[in-house]
Every structure is written in C-alpha cells, then in structure tokens.
Amino acid sequence: MSIFADIQATFSRRDNALNQLLVINVLVFVVLLVVEAILTFTGAGVAYEVLMRQLALPSDLPGLLRHPWTLLTYAFTHQQFLHILFNMLNLYWFGMLVREYLGDRRLVSIYILGALAGALLFVLSYNLLPRLQVHLGIPMVGASAAVTAAIVAAATLLPDYTFSLFLIGPVRIKYIAAAVVLISIAGINGANPGGQIAHLGGALLGFVYIRQLQRGRDLGRPVVAAGEWISALLHGRPRLRVSHRSPQAAPAGSKRGPLAQPAQEEIDRILEKISRSGYESLSKEEKQKLFKASQQ
Structure with a gap:
C-alpha cells in the first residue's frame, strides 16, 4: 500500500x-x-x-x-x-x-x-x-x-x-x-x-x-x-431533521450526562474480569465504564 x-x-x-x-x-x-x-x-x-x-x-x-x-x-x-x-x-x-x-x-x-x-x-x-x-x-x-x-x-x-x-x-x-x-x-x-x-x-x-x-x-x-x-x-451529507418528542422518564437511580454511571451489575462483571484476566484484558468500552463508575 x-x-x-x-x-x-x-x-x-x-x-x-x-x-x-x-x-x-x-x-x-x-x-x-x-x-x-x-x-x-x-x-x-x-x-x-x-x-x-x-x-x-x-x-x-x-x-x-x-x-x-x-x-x-x-x-x-x-x-x-x-x-x-x-x-x-x-x-x-x-x-x-x-x-x-x-x-x-x-x-x-x-x-x-x-x-x-x-x-x-x-x-x-x-x-x-x-x-x-x-x-x-x-x-x-x-x-x-x-x-x-x-x-x-x-x-x-x-x-x-x-x-x-x-x-x-x-x-x-x-x-x-x-x-x-x-x-x-x-x-x-x-x-x-x-x-x-x-x-x-x-x-x-x-x-x-x-x-x-x-x-x-x-x-x-x-x-x-x-x-x-x-x-x-465536505461530504455533502443532508442535514438531519430534528423531531421533538416528549422525553421518557429515566429509570430510577440512573444518571444522564457526559459521564453517566453504568449499572452496578456491569461494574461487578468488569471487576471480576480484571481479577480473572487482568486490566489489559478489558475492552475500550469496559475501561470507559470502569472510569465512569470511579467518579461516583
């Protein structure tokens, strides 16, 4: 190439x-x-x-x-x-x-x-x-x-x-x-x-x-x-048309925003994976979720 x-x-x-x-x-x-x-x-x-x-x-x-x-x-x-x-x-x-x-x-x-x-x-x-x-x-x-x-x-x-x-x-x-x-x-x-x-x-x-x-x-x-x-x-993509809808209620205990917190069950699964295979075995998304959870 x-x-x-x-x-x-x-x-x-x-x-x-x-x-x-x-x-x-x-x-x-x-x-x-x-x-x-x-x-x-x-x-x-x-x-x-x-x-x-x-x-x-x-x-x-x-x-x-x-x-x-x-x-x-x-x-x-x-x-x-x-x-x-x-x-x-x-x-x-x-x-x-x-x-x-x-x-x-x-x-x-x-x-x-x-x-x-x-x-x-x-x-x-x-x-x-x-x-x-x-x-x-x-x-x-x-x-x-x-x-x-x-x-x-x-x-x-x-x-x-x-x-x-x-x-x-x-x-x-x-x-x-x-x-x-x-x-x-x-x-x-x-x-x-x-x-x-x-x-x-x-x-x-x-x-x-x-x-x-x-x-x-x-x-x-x-x-x-x-x-x-x-x-x-530059790419000639059409602009997205925005439709206004009534926002749905978020589940109890959930947070929205740039650093929304993942569910506790998911964090437990990630921590178990670390203990089993080490931190480097985590995917990019799992590392991001672990960091977000640390902000609580």
Whole structure:
C-alpha cells in the first residue's frame, strides 16, 4: 500500500482522531520543509515568509484581525524537527489515554480548545504585559499549547496512571503534568516567554475541561458541532431533521450526562474480569465504564 493510500485510510475512519491529528501535523511539517527548500533554492525565500504569515499566530492585534484563522493553524504548524518530534510523542502518549477513556471527539475538543486557550493567553500577554510589549509582533507556531492541554487533561482524568520513563522508572502522570507546568512557568523568564505562557493556557484548559466534564458539562460540544457541520459540508451529507418528542422518564437511580454511571451489575462483571484476566484484558468500552463508575 502506498503512502497516499495509508493517509487516505487514516482519514476514512471516524474513530481515528489521534492518528489524524498526528498525520495533519506531520504533513504540514513535511510540506513546509519541501516548500522552503524549493523557494530558497530558487531565490524566492521571501515567498516562504509570506506563507508562514498565513499560518503563524501573530502577537499583535492588527495582524490577528487580518489573519484570524491563525488562532488554529498555528497549532498544526512546526518548523523545527525536535519541536514536532517531542510534541507528537507527547500527543501520542497522553492522547491515547484521553481517547481510550473519553473517546475521539473529546480528544479533538481538548486539542482545539487547548490551542485556542493558548493563543488567547499568548495574544493577551503580548498586548497587556509591558515586558512583552517591546517584542510585539513576534509570531508563534507549534502544537505545544494543545499538547499541554492533553497532558494535563490526562493527568486530571487519571492522576495515578503510571508511565515508565527511560532512566527514571515508573512515574505517575500527575507528576509528569506538574513538571511540564513548572517548566513552562520557569521558562517565562527565558528566550520564549510567549510560548511558555501559551503552554499555561493549554494546561489550564485541560484541567478545567476534565473538571467540568466530571460535573456533567462538556465544554467541547461547540467543537463537536462545528466538526460535524464541516464534515457534512465536505461530504455533502443532508442535514438531519430534528423531531421533538416528549422525553421518557429515566429509570430510577440512573444518571444522564457526559459521564453517566453504568449499572452496578456491569461494574461487578468488569471487576471480576480484571481479577480473572487482568486490566489489559478489558475492552475500550469496559475501561470507559470502569472510569465512569470511579467518579461516583
């Protein structure tokens, strides 16, 4: 199977959001790498700078008003290999956890909302903080704010989940997330203060998103609705006709909402399966149900 066929297969599935986010970031990086090489070789390097202005997030308000789409495009744009490498590795590791327990749509919601929160804090800091106003106009690229949102969301969701780190050993992800936040805070006094501030915006969004979800409020609903509208527009699908019906009464003791609780009998069956075959024998749906039950 060719590379193009693999890419097409990645986007043909609806339950493949993590891989789709990874592929989009990598494709943008590769295309920019090739375009930069061609334009530089042909002596048209200025055209590459014009292209980057269409993708990078400007820190000045006039520039943002001229390029409002950069509030999102910056989060899929990288120019350095190590930058995209570490971002994609973190997105894969922590995004897998979010996707496994909350599903594809909420992973995308966290990524998009994290990017927007990081962009908002980045622009506000350059326009309100005197120390940064002298550098007003510096643009930002990279998925770091969105990835930080996924890291903190995963740590808020499953604080005691353990990763085995090279040369360190098993570490609970709440400590990894805390280290990421502390490094960003320390980096505000460094060479890239705006980027570190954007990381903090993503971290705050990841924490608030999970806390609100646990209280029954899904902040990502507008993102999901916008995604469905764009998908229907691209694929020419007819809009669903909504019919209003009287809601049926829910069974006694049941809960509705983003984290509705499964029945106790079902949880007992899952726990029995864990004792018999181990946690890894659970399906994705069973792991989600077990997590939901832990929120009681």
